[in-house]
Amino acid sequence: MKLMTPGPTQVRQNVMDARSRAFVNPDLDLTFYEYYRKTCERLEQALGATDHKAYILGGEGILGLEAACASLTEPGDRVLIIDNGIFGKGFADFVTLYGGEAVLFTTDYLKEVDPEELRAFLEKDSDFKYATMVHCDTPSGVLNDVETLSNICNSYGIMVVADSVSAMFGERLNLGEAHIDILCGGSQKALSAPPGLTMVWVSERAFRAMEERKSPIRSFYANLLQIKDYYENKWFPYTMPVSDIMGLGTALDNFLADPDVYDRHERVAEATRKAVTEMGLSLHLNSGMSNTVTVIDVPEGKSDREIIGAMRETYGIQIAGCFDILEGKVIRIGHMGENCNMEDVNQTLKALEEVLHQ
């Protein structure tokens, strides 16, 4: 089955091979601490981080979002939820779960958040400990300018948690220019390793806020302070999934060896959107489309399940539908990471065209 979903994406053979190599005991063997630290430092460099430390956590992308909210939220804290999509809104659940007061700033779900609207909102109310935002909200594929939005929040003294799970490594993001306190990523999107790992980039300011809490962090597994000083202490809070991390390290090698990666995402996404429109289909968004995923409205009188099923059965290509408020309404083609090549995308588009004709 050719995976053309917006995560998990295709995985290159050298990543699979890395995951099947012999491994050391990650708690006891000091060479693993060196390997882990070096991989995290490369993650920092890959996104231009200047005052962030990166960590790889054993758990799928959602763990990073929950760990950020668990570690920062104290009972009664007001948190601004920047909401123009399903993942955007979903942050409110984590904030509430850890006792925070989630205040929604909801904007048009069919376009990117307008920085001036955010500024106008904050002019009236800026009493927030932190704000949450999503880089690419994958269900609709909307791409928010998190660098600009985070700098606006920072100018009001508000910390920022940003979910870039389905954008990073496919869409440019410079952590040195942004004021993001905790950035969340996952292994199975544009980095193209299998699912199972979260990456987080944590600023010094975020760690200070955790250390200055009045009440303890109400989690162990999702407590970022537990892993903060793993290298100095030669101690991890749980046994690290060493094979998964070796695979991620190789996926990162692949990314770093590819100088064309961001431009290719632009070209492939542009070509996909053009082809889809020429087929007579309509793109779901009005503007702000991410170069990592294309989201298409299900045509009148057709069903997402039938389209996706025929793509699978006749062509061996897996594309995605959606969930929550977009269930049954859109189909999605993921062209990020290893999926981002014209050969696979052309095959997918050709199959889609034939399926729709039938």
Ligand SMILES: *Cc1c(COP(=O)(O)O)cnc(C)c1O
């Ligand atoms: C994939 C993804 C996550 C991780 O969660 P899943 O369990 O894979 O859905 C988080 N945020 C975004 C925006 C994602 O696309």
